[in-house]
Amino acid sequence: MIPEGSLLAAHDLRKTYGSTPALDGASFSVHPGEVVAVMGPSGSGKSTLLHCLAGIITPDSGTITYAGRELSAMSDAERSALRRSDFGFVFQFGQLVPELTCVENVALPLRLNGVKRKAAERTAREWMERLEVDDLGSQRPGEVSGGQGQRVAVARALAASPKVIFADEPTGALDSLNGERVMELLTEAARSANVAVVLVTHEARVAAYSDRDVTVRDGRARDLEHAV
Ligand SMILES: Nc1ncnc2c1ncn2[C@@H]1O[C@H](COP(=O)(O)OP(=O)(O)O)[C@@H](O)[C@H]1O
Ligand SMILES: [Mg+2]
DSSP, rough: OTTTTTTTEEEEEEEEETTTEEEEEEEEOTTOOOEEEEEEEEESSSSHHHHHHTTTTTTEEEEEEEEEGGGGGOOOHHHHHHHHHHHEEOOOOOOOOOOOOOHHHHHHHHHHHHHOHHHHHHHHHHHHHHHTGGGGTTTTTGGSOOHHHHHHHHHHHHHHHEEHHHHHHHHHHSSSHHHHHHHHHHHHHHHTTTTTTEEEEOOOHHHHHHHHEEEEEETTEEEEOEEE
């Protein structure tokens, strides 16, 4: 059931909200270092799939396997620890902590993993340099532009050396020029660090940065490469 060599795989996921089926037998897999775009119209179940894969919500049925372990067999505490150690997140609106400076935001995942402040901020600054936002270290999120904020969010997602980054419409609030730069930097950085990316988007020009596309329709995921 689990495609050979995959890092994260879901099989036959179902999730219903009241009488609305959000996922209706969705399967998915991603290899280490692979960038996969999850495409599909609004309401098709993309975010629900991403949240299940990341262990944020529990599907009604189906299995999710990460690095050989089934997520459903873990305790809530184990899943939270896994999210902190192995996963990074980028959402449509950066979701940076407004009270912290940009460098403190980027350092946060490292601090949560027990890294001391100085070392965490040193690593944070290195990632900010790669994302071309190193000049924003002492600014607060409210003081930077949307595109800059998303690059800070990408730096934060990468800072703790995750194995997988989950990005849900990461450029959805940006104009196309800023969106493309964020995608370029995100995919370049992820590829060079061998980080897998699960990229949810409904925009074809964003999906163009992926290695492979999967389409979700009515809660079912279809791998385009194996479609015809
Ligand atoms: N927390 C929720 N409560 C109720 N319905 C939800 C919830 N989350 C998603 N849904 C419904 O599930 C379906 C899939 O939603 P979603 O995964 O957010 O789609 P997408 O990300 O592709 O736009 C939609 O019909 C949506 O209204
Ligand atoms: Mg969504």
